[in-house]
Amino acid sequence: MPLAFAMAGPAGLVLLWSISFDAAFMFAFPFLGLWALAALIALVVAVILAIGRRWLEALSLALFPLAVLVAFLNFMSMWGFAVQTGEYIHFRVKRAAYLADIAKLPMDKGPRLAIFDWGGFAGSHAVVYDESDEIMLSKEKRSEAWKERIAGTELACGVWGEPVGDHFYIVRIAC
Secondary structure (H helix, E strand, C coil), X not given: CHHHHHHHHHHHHHHHHHHCHHHHHHHHHHHHHHHHXXXXXXXXXXXXXXXXXXXXXXXXXXXXXXXXXXXXHCHHHHHHXXXXXXXXXXXXXXXXXXXXXXXXXXXXXXXXXXXXXXXXCCCEEEEEEECCCCCXXXXXXXXXXXXXXXXXXXXXXXXXXXEEECCEEEEEECC
């Protein structure tokens, strides 16, 4: 049982990020607070068990607060893992819908470009479909045609992210 509680924190963060960016920011910190509170309660119970010389139970229960401590000491790594994994899951779930929307775009006006906004603040998260694959190139290497296609879109502000295959990119937009 302590192992299940220990895994609940990172797994819950991944779940929140796979639902939506806004859900993650709204519920992640309260969720982590509850997870830390549960670990504190487990620590108190483990100490009580140790005082009662129930060593095996105390040791078993102490693994949960220890795992939470390690997670919080490596918070940025845990957070980054949750964001990246959750976003990838969200993308995989929505990929078929994105492909259906892309199929509706005209093919006679050059490489197709579609932006699927995931929301956010201080910039935003999005999935971008870029048939030209120029989105990850430096500004100097992008073609004039690509710059014209993104004019008036959020992509003109600046973008960074990672490819997820078949001309799709999970990106952060700096507007």
